[in-house]
Amino acid sequence: MPNATTRPKRSRRNRRAPREDPARNELVSRSLESAQQCLVNQDYGTAFVHYLLVLNVAPVLKDVAKESFRFTLFKWAEELDSLGRIQDLFGCYEQAMELFPTDEVIVNSMGEHLFRMGFRDEAAGHFHKALKLRPDFPEAKENFYRVANWLVERWHFLMLNDHGRNHKYQLAIQKAVREGCNTVLDIGTGTGILGMCAKKAGATEVYACELSRTMYELACEVVAANSMEGSIKILHLKSLEMEIPKDIPHRVSLVVTETVDAGLFGEGIIESLIHAWNNLLLPPQNLQDPSSGPSQTGRVIPAGATVFGMAVECQEIRRHHRLCVPEVGGLMLGPVGEIHSPVSCSPDADDNTEPYTTERLSRLPGGYTPLTSPFRVLDIDFNNPQELEGLYSKEVGRLHLGVIKEGVLDALAVWFQLQLDEENSLSTGPQEDTCWEQAIYPIQSPESCMVKPGDELLVEVSCNDAYLRLCLTAVVREGRVFHLDEWDRDAWSSVSSGTPEVELCSALAGLQTDQERPQQAFMLECSEIALLNNTVYHNKFHSAMSRLLRQLRETSHVAEHPVASEVNGHHSPEPFYVLDVSEGFSVLSLIAARLGLLPGGSGEVQAYSSVEKEQHQAILNLVAEANGVPEGRLEFWLSHVEDDSAVLQRPAIEKLWSAIFLDCVEICGLIRQKVVEKATLARSLLEDGGHIFPERIVIYGMLVESETLLQESAVQGRQPTLGFNIAPFINQFTVPVHVFLDLSTLQCRYLSEPVELFTLDLMNAATNYTARELKVRACTSGRVTAIPFWYQIHLDAEESVSTFSPDSHWKQAAVVLQEPLHVTVGDTVRLNVQLLKSSFSISASREEEPVPMDTAATSAMLERTV
Template structure:
């Protein structure tokens, strides 16, 4: 007799698969109709019912997760966003894209350490994941600004402060407050002198935690850390008023980090009677100079003004900062036109003196006596910092032993003026609120974005376009009459469009980064008697492929390189779509090709802003903590003005205007040394068979970038160097180096 069939304890796998597939189909329909919550739940049900379906639907699930979280963000439902991520990670525990997205949201909401952890987790699963590494670098830069590294690597500054503290501290008596302690190095120097009490404060929770870990590692228990700005403290918060204040809240312009506000508050609320301050006083100097390579970073050069038919006008960058900062000693074309002159002195141990400088509306006047007939187009500023009456450090670039923690101030926001040998000229500066600025010039100054100014000041690029435009025009006239040409020019200034309009073209679509740029473009068109009624101006914010509807263009001119030297993936994708769907038959896309080039280098200047060398801080081991925050990529590199040693031949690393994949590029060493970076720039070819234009030069419209080697790699001329190009799905890339 046949036995009865055993009842099934589970569904047939094929049935599960069909059911799960049905859930995903419903989820797709719901997602298409904006029902993200229900769609999300259906996907989760499908995964629970049949885990095998997860692999097949992963891309569409992630797209839904993105849209759902964007929607929740508009409702400020932060908890729901992270609950979605929690459920998603349970389904895809090692998914690098989800981990990266979690990191981005954590970063957005200020959870910096947690964001770092998630970006690092993604990189642990895939070391070649470019997006996660770029995001990790962004968080690290936000958590610890690069100037901390310059400051801690400055032996002159560190030694000066250490000696000053030893001179000023009375053992077992002094009570000390370190304002803006950062890593706590000055507090540790003070602790060597056995004071009665030390409190160190900082407004950054990250820096306070870092300082706490450094103190613990060095078995220092006597320093009290307070995670607050000193201006938010009372003497009760720090256990009483203090007899000695030490601070380093300075920038290139001396007062830019609000040191006057900080110290006047300390005088009134935190300092005991007869308390002293390190540094005790300072003197600020200025000198008139001529330096075209600096000046042309901030104002249009005469040839650009003449080219645009606005000769004699004053056009400068839009800026919120009254000065820039640079390592002046690296600019070989800089010439001091005047002798240095003292602009002011400040006594940090005198409350009235600091209050007067904070509140006075009276300007400082710099009297310059010219050494020769010339022009002043830049004013250089630096300071002498008297830590005590016996110890002084300076940022004077003419002093070989100057401190390197601070760069020199570059004052540029004025109209250049001629000077005559031995005659006096005057420039007035204000310090209202404590920050120095040249008194505004009464002459009219037009303002444009830095991107537009640098683009127009690139004489080689403008010359290349100008010399090519005739041949371009002849070619285009074979496609249509000149008056019927339709042009889109998305460069910082529509250079190709402008030149074609001058030759009779009528229709131009261009992009303006700001209202200032829009006004300037219209001003140039009017100055050249060009029609403006058929100009379609799109803002950078609104720039998308949808803007172009069904238009067709005979010429597409664009720029895919950001000012900082990185590829702009938004512009690159937009130009790709324009070429694919909006280019007339036979039309031109300019530039024709863009290549990334690079070489292996050894560069101490890069390391100084990215790694701590403990030899510079005395016997304190700060590298163990600070070097966790080193970044793998650095931008805004000015190659002609950055000292470095070339260790390899130049290699073409990528073709940026076309798709590229991960690949190893061999490079030939030319010298022995320790590679710490791959220095990169671009090679452009405007038209097919045209000459190449390189961006690793002075006054290029874009800066360069560097991919850092971690750790450094020793290379010899007998070796073969390898550059590994890692490429993401969106064609962003990073570079690694090794040697064989």
């Protein structure tokens, strides 16, 4: 370069050290002292302001003050949350993240607040960012796994792994494109697979829309990875919001969609197709000018559907939707009257009810029995706009169904055949190997209805809103019509055969109708009804609580309970105080209150329940009255505390609890979050000899090979997705723990005996550990794909219940391995189990050398827990 060396170089000046600013240093020092004093006084808001000042003026103190600043932020955020100052809460987090943009703890905590307030997409972004900052951050992992289930529902994996379903859609799309449908709109695109099928088939223009922000972004990534980003336009819109030419330039000739649920219409396919025919699709062929060419007509894939159904007997469905037992834990339940689930098609159903739930009939514990032959419910033509528009105003259809087998009428099960085109169809029937569940319409009669061959069921079919509704209205026997909403038990019994089953149903019904039934029918969640029907659990709790009260009575005297009350001129010991902090509905507090009324213990138990719903409280009050529990012996604890978060506290300044009932296991099969922290606080609130129920939880598990769990947990390569590169993108939302599992009906091979994985002692924290390594010997050769686990819940030293039993209201869960382990008989698998804040993780690796194992002991364990 010319004259490159002619310019003299400048010498670098030595930088001066920054001058000390006495005033600034004084401000920082005073603000730090003020912040610390505010923390002592629990004035977290003022402390937070002082820390902001200090860290903005003196950034060099960030490392020193980070822990104190975090603590202050979290405490102040809790206060703001309780006061409903949500905007201020998020403002504080934004200020904190400006100061500490790479602090994974603060980022994760921000995500937790967002998730609790319903901002799931935003929460997922924060959890993902926290994991990028620290990949081994367990709290962020747990949070991301939880939010992933909301963002990408598990059925996405099942459908993408269903090669048969994908291939049939591909064939129907290829055929339509060959016949001239060159402009395509994919409604509810999900990962974009159907839109990519259209493009690959030769469509000239492909558009897709997706409402979910997460799925929209995922589809964009998938389309780009398959080199189609320039030829498929994806819109983050609901199809009902789309307009021409604003969103797409002109009407399309083909709409493809699978916006159908187990009940066919529940995802709004009728409404979206009516809008599409009116605004986005070319007219169908039957409305087209005959002189127009085939390319000027529109069509829909799927072309139509036929809905089928049958009546079934199923004890598993029954116990989740209807009260089946007359008493639990010594409490008579009959006086409550009718209790049913929020799933109903009855004419008087309120807005809180749903018309159906979903189940995979082939996997229900105990199975099911068809009581009628399969019947046709309706046919729908998606390519007939007039038929779609007339569906909602269509008269109620009435079906007459003959009963073919004797049994208890528990539900109407519904499935459909989706006709993609003239040649390709999909069935969601219970006997099919399909990714679909069936829609279940439980029979919500106040009493069990036993039917027999020769009876006729009257079913009404309607679709006056977004849902298909099937409502059993009456049963016809020997020419007499018995309406479910005016059920006459005596008249029904008079024409019923005298079989033991019928007499039992009649006797149980009589227990519920001996007293005048309340005008109001009570509604509980399905899981709460299953819990109430779990007599084994409540009876064992009754025994354990009774034993505790006897022990307390034997060891306590008036001197040890100095505060006594005057009753009819006599001094009586101060009652024992018990607190039930179960999630949702629970009768445990009432069982304890009634135990205090038994001979030798009159009026000795003051029970508190944490239920807060008015219906729950009304049920408990009715049961209390019917079982002779005096008014005032059962109180609702949340009316005594200022904040739900402070539910664990003393009953009064001078008193402690005799027993605290913790709800430790979620219905889905996981340990509840923060149960260890709750147990620690609960122990400090117990009187001498007091007890936490349960006292101990033992976690059991086994090695299994299950292709089903793999299919439900992650997309298995490119083969099921027709060669499209989808798996790496959607599998980012794979979670290692599969919940709501019925291990008794899971398609799997047991590769080991059950083993004890972990023990959590809630009464004695000193015996707990945070990690455990154990060795499990394979008793069968195969691939270890998962480790299902369940719990033995020890109420005390003598009574325990298993969450893996036929009467359990809990489900099981399983850890699904990312990489299956191949084992042969005698191989040893090393399991590493870790506990962190009530959440535990399991990792597995294979060892070459086998270890001896007591097969007889583990076989006995399996027999005891299954």
